[in-house]
Amino acid sequence: MLQIIQGGYNFTHPDGVTIDRPNGIEHYAFVLFKSKTNVIINNQSYVVDRNSYILIRPSTSYLYCDLEKPFINDWFHCNGDEDLADLLSHLDIPVDTPMRAVDPLHLSKYIFDLHHINFQGGPLCEQIIDADLKSFFLKLSNMQQQRAALPELSNRYLSEFSELRNQIYLTPQIQQSVDSLAAQLNLSKSYFQHIYKDLFGCPVTVDIIKSRLEYAKFLLDSSLLSVAAVSKMCGYANESHFMRQFKKYVGVTPSQYKSRQHP
DSSP states (O other), X not given: OOEEEEEEEEEEETTOOEEEETTOOSSEEEEEESSOEEEEETTEEEEEOSSEEEEEOTTOOEEEEESSSSEEEEEEEEEOHHHHHHHHHHHTXXXXXXXXXXSHHHHHHHHHHHHHHHHHOOTTHHHHHHHHHHHHHHHHHHHHHHHHHSOHHHHHXXXXXXXXXXXXXXXXXXXXXXXXXXXXXXXXXXXXHHHHHHHXXXXXXXXXXXXXXXXXXXXXXXXXXXXXHHHHHTTOSOHHHHHHHHHHHHSSOHHHHHHHHOO
16 A cells, blocks of 8 residues: 655745755655756756656665755655555656656646645545555656657647746736737747647636636635635636636536535
8 A cells, every 4th residue: 555654745945955865765755846956866966947856766865955945845755665666667657867747737736635635634544545646656657658749849848838837827816818928938829829739738728717717716715705806816807707707617606606615
């Protein structure tokens, strides 16, 4: 059975950090770097860009330190003895080698979900963690295989487009047009849309809508804000338009959704 030993989500070190494990650790370590980092593993040095990750085997010597501040990362240590080693081998997941994340936003969300269920506990927690860790590595392998299958031209744009997609999901309150997003990458609107769909499997307009509605659901879940206030905070100039899109994608109106969460 696979187990989470410990970990952290969106860990921020304002003054930077150095992690030095000359003899490694007894578990597997997974790190998603959200800041530029120097990684030394088995005496091999790498300059690792943000939105990269590494899976480190037990007992592997490693060190990583910040190349920019603040230093931010997601990480976890996990164990599973031969079961985990067999799974990683079967999925052909690289170990002890920094890799560029295909979809860092969703990869980070998967790590958040792992930590959430681990913290939540419960009688079935161990079985859920086992299943979720297997799912995590399956998704990781799937994303890397998708990248390998991309046309060379789309692959070349992956890093820039991933950063842009992160921006869309992290700032749902900002009104963004396809024209302005394309301009950020100095691409024509039509070419930008073509590459975006090639990389992520959906139009950029769908991601813009999803980012707003995910934020709206969070606000409706966790606050007493009115539907009108939530609409404005999610970048909608028109409340009626917000309600129509919410109903179309979520299946209920914002008011109905809110009443389910706060009966």
